[in-house]
Amino acid sequence: MRPAPVRHRRRPSALVAAVLGVAAVVLGACAQVVPGVAVPDPAAAAPPGLERFYGQQLAWGPCVPFAATDEDRQIYADPALQCARLEVPLDYARPDERTGTIAVLRHAAPASPERIGSLVINPGGPGASGVQTAAYLSTSLAQTDVGRRFDVVGFDPRGVGASEPAIRCLEPAERDADRRDDDTDASPAGVAQTEAEERRTAELCAERSGLDLLANAGTRDVARDMDVLRAALGDPRLTYLGYSYGTRIGSTYAEQFPANVRAMVLDGALDPDQDPTTELIEQGRGFQGAFDAFARDCASRPNCPLGQDPARTTQAYQQLTRPLIDAPLPLPDGRVLSYADAQQGTINALYVETYWPRLVRALNDLRAGQGGALMTLADEYYERNRDGSYASSQDAFEVVRCADDPRVTDPAQSLARAEAYNEAAPFLDSGRGVSSARDSCAFWPTPPTSQPHVPQVPGLAPPLVVSTTGDPATPYQAGVELARALNGSLLTKVGDEHTAVFQSSPCVDDIATRYLVDGTPAPPGATCPAS
Known part of the structure; x- marks a missing residue:
């Protein structure tokens, strides 16, 4: 399976926790702005040509x-x-x-x-x-x-x-379809199909957002x-x-x-200073560590869907999720829980420990043939609204990542990256081999504007x-x-x-x-x- 970067963001649940109770910290430090003392004009040092903006x-x-x-x-x-x-x-x-x-x-x-x-x-x-x-x-x-x-x-x-103009890449139905496609086919035909989809995503971002x-x-x-x-x-x-x-x-x-x-x-x-391939692999290792911590806690409880042996929880998770590759679970709203969505819902719950009980319930539901709870976790990650629309966050993630990072255009490098990711995060290993498919940034129409340094x-x-x-x-x-x-x-x-x-x-x-x-x-x- 081709590894996908996970967005670096503060979890929405952390926002809720902050609203419900940040400890008040009262300090007696001196103020930094003194009445009657002139301070520099914030716009005085505007770069040439930008004065009207500043x-x-x-x-x-x-x-x-x-x-x-x-x-x-x-x-x-x-x-x-x-x-x-x-x-x-x-x-x-x-x-x-x-x-x-x-x-x-x-x-x-x-x-x-x-x-x-x-x-x-x-x-x-x-x-x-x-x-x-x-x-x-x-x-x-x-x-x-x-x-x-x-x-x-x-x-x-x-x-x-x-903010305007808005980044736009995929329409809601296209995003739903993209989520159903788990890209686990590592055959030459599967790689070609995945790369055609990634190329089309780059084209749609350019058409709908504008090259500028x-x-x-x-x-x-x-x-x-x-x-x-x-x-x-x-x-x-x-x-x-x-x-x-x-x-x-x-x-x-x-x-x-x-x-x-x-x-x-x-x-x-x-x-x-970290190149994006190393960053991706380190992130996979981080989520494996979070999964292991979740699984140890889960295994200590009688209702754990992964069993009571911490040494076998990764295998137990794979046994629960891998069948979705061939048989996605139908949902009451007409969608299906795909293998990719099951993974993304799991990742979403690993951001903060307060979501672990939700993940336990969702995996128990999956074991019972129900996918709604895990799909809800995935929908939260993708910021899908009740009416089927999406926030712009996933499109923006794609665009900014391709603007910032050096591109992986060599299929051999893409394959090596996928292999290293599977080793770092085995709970996300599909068991279908790894794909050399390149992501949308390899087909991006504009050059990157940053380099690691x-x-x-x-x-x-x-x-x-x-x-x-x-x-x-x-x-x-x-x-x-x-x-x-x-x-x-x-x-x-x-x-x-x-x-x-x-x-x-x-x-x-x-x-x-x-x-x-x-x-x-x-x-x-x-x-x-x-x-």
Whole structure:
């Protein structure tokens, strides 16, 4: 089977947990903005030709027009939330030509001499909505020292969510069909079919999104947009919280604008110098570790669908899921649970330990011939709505990945990558052999705009990097490498979840808050226990 990258994002369940109860952290640090003292004009150092973008004033208004779901509409109706559109050039090399708009949401801090500025948040993906994240997270932060000192601001990166123009690749029926196809046929005919589908996906992305958006949708340009946002918010320097893939936005911004950084918390890090093949294999190893931790816990309970022998849980999982390759399970809504969806639903539940009971129930249902619970987990991962529509996140993930990463165009390299992935994550091994099929990026019509490298960040204010020991999506060592590359402090969180800041760990939240408010780094060797 051809391995597919998993999106680097903060899990929606983590947002819910944050809304329900982030520990309030009250600090007595000195404010960073002193009344009566002049501060630099945030737009004064605009790059030549970009002055009108850097000098724009945001017109704040209601947020409901940015909502994509009924649940979002309820949250966005909160009068404490304000939304606006930020105009940016689609191509920074041609700022006088076509422009786009970035959707922005803020929850303003109370008017006070202690207000520091804005805390800009990105939840990862690529393709996740920062507007949605800020709306949910600001509720829990409002009564904390962070919410009292900072406007909490989220933005949808270019092409994502409510930003315009939108990235569009597959229509809902096409996405459903893509999910039904598990690509387990490793024969020459199967490889040819898979590559034809991948080539068609690249063509559809170009047709429906436009080559100009595809050519400029990568992290390089998202970081440029974030500096325009900083200026429009009135902040001389950026204070930023990036989760998962959002750490790549952060490290890219730090390299492009090191003097414009006030503080950065980077949680669930991607190693900026790691090639995408190594990253994929390490991610597979991380999810295998998360699966093993889930399976050990499951095997200690009498209702475990994988049995009571931890040494045989991978085999038991394979025996449950592999029959779906030949016989997908019919569902009441007319769809079927495919092998690929069973895997994706499982992966979704491995992001956070609080989802493990759901996975136990879903696998027990599968053993009984029912696939609805596992399909619901897969639908949540793909952000499929009740009406059958999808959020733009999966399309955006495809486009940004192909804009950022070097391409694998050699079938032999693709085959070797698939073999290494199966070794790293045997619970995802289909048992049908591995395919040399190349993914859509091999057929992409525009060149990549980034390459793996160690960022050069002279004069950067040292960031705080948070890395979790058993993180399934972004392995712990990547955080170690990012902290080293950016000369930042490292906070280790013990646990198996993906990302940790403002997610029910008072220890993590205290250190992150002190850093954001007054720049206090994590102490050497700082470690927070499992929540």
